[in-house]
Amino acid sequence: MRELFARKGLTVLAAILVIFAVGLVGFYMFSADYGDGLEVAMDDADVEESEPVYTGPLDYGDNYLSSLLMGIIGFFIVLSSGYLLARLLRKNDS
Amino acid sequence: MHIPDGLMAPAVAALGWLIALVFLALTIKLLNKKLDNRQITLMSVLAAGIFVAQMLNFPIGGGTTGHLIGAALATVILGPFAGIMIITVILIIQALVFGDGGLTALGLNILNMGIIGCLTAWYVYRLFPLKSKAAGVFVAAWASVFIAALACTAELAVSFSISGGTHGISGAIAFPAMLVSHSIIGIGEAMITAGVVAYLAKISPGMLRLPKITLSTDNREAAVDA
Numbered sequence: 001m002r003e004l005f006a007r008k009g010l011t012v013l014a015a016i017l018v019i020f021a022v023g024l025v026g027f028y029m030f031s032a033d034y035g036d037g038l039e040v041a042m043d044d045a046d047v048e049e050s051e052p053v054y055t056g057p058l059d060y061g062d063n064y065l066s067s068l069l070m071g072i073i074g075f076f077i078v079l080s081s082g083y084l085l086a087r088l089l090r091k092n093d094s
Numbered sequence: 095m096h097i098p099d100g101l102m103a104p105a106v107a108a109l110g111w112l113i114a115l116v117f118l119a120l121t122i123k124l125l126n127k128k129l130d131n132r133q134i135t136l137m138s139v140l141a142a143g144i145f146v147a148q149m150l151n152f153p154i155g156g157g158t159t160g161h162l163i164g165a166a167l168a169t170v171i172l173g174p175f176a177g178i179m180i181i182t183v184i185l186i187i188q189a190l191v192f193g194d195g196g197l198t199a200l201g202l203n204i205l206n207m208g209i210i211g212c213l214t215a216w217y218v219y220r221l222f223p224l225k226s227k228a229a230g231v232f233v234a235a236w237a238s239v240f241i242a243a244l245a246c247t248a249e250l251a252v253s254f255s256i257s258g259g260t261h262g263i264s265g266a267i268a269f270p271a272m273l274v275s276h277s278i279i280g281i282g283e284a285m286i287t288a289g290v291v292a293y294l295a296k297i298s299p300g301m302l303r304l305p306k307i308t309l310s311t312d313n314r315e316a317a318v319d320a
Binding site: 058082 | 101129146150151152161189246250
């Protein structure tokens with residue numbers, strides 16, 4: 001994990017999060033009220049989404065600040081999970 | 095394009111899991127042999143970046159939105175099998191932590207967005223000669239979304255057909271709705287992917303010359319013309 005938190009790595013991580021924070025403004029201005037391609041196809045066919053068999057402990061939030069927070073939490077969960085998994089795969093080889 | 099629980103027929107969802115697990119076993123075997131330390135760091139940063147990018151839906155008109163899948167971006171930078179693992183990690187966290195995409199449909203989501211998305215991107219990208227790799231990135235990204243959507247639509251139609259209409263969506267509705275919207279979403283994916291790759295080629299060309307994790311050992315054809 002050391003290389004991720006070296007100076008250059010930190011700059012990259014910060015840049016991604018800044019782009020996300022700015023992009024999220026556009027999301028709430030133009031897209032938040034609409035469904036994606038599959039959801040619209042389900043609407044067209046009058047298909048109701050059934051109850052999920054599992055509900056995650058978090059959601060993506062319903063306003064700018066909560067979505068920003070959830071995005072940052074998710075970012076670090078994916079970052080650490082991806083790193084640990086890749087390390088594990090590499091370690092198995094050696 | 096995250097398929098929720100209950101939308102697909104159980105047999106289709108089970109088949110999705112089966113195919114996904116076979117490909118993931120192959121992916122793990124390949125990564126186990128070929129990953130190096132630079133790729134490990136890049137894989138985790140790319141996965142995290144694609145995760146937040148997937149939260150940023152963009153409007154495509156008609157009250158519909160789309161978002162980056164990221165399969166082509168991951169594939170162009172690290173090859174198809176690292177790409178499959180990156181998208182799989184994202185989909186698992188989205189399903190387990192954020193409840194985005196059903197657990198029963200996770201195999202199909204991995205199959206469509208991860209496996210089909212990355213392999214389509216890779217084989218389309220390889221069609222382009224070295225001096226046309228920038229165009230190759232654009233076309234590969236568009237194709238990865240369109241073919242993944244085509245697979246998802248076929249699964250919806252088969253689910254509808256074998257369940258007598260209790261699951262899935264009729265092909266007559268699903269094919270036009272999904273393919274028209276995703277042909278436009280694919281343009282957004284292509285623009286973002288081509289933009290990011292062009293930027294990386296400018297600021298960090300070495301990143302694009304990292305070995306790609308493929309079935310073969312010769313990766314020279316994959317280098318992006320920076």
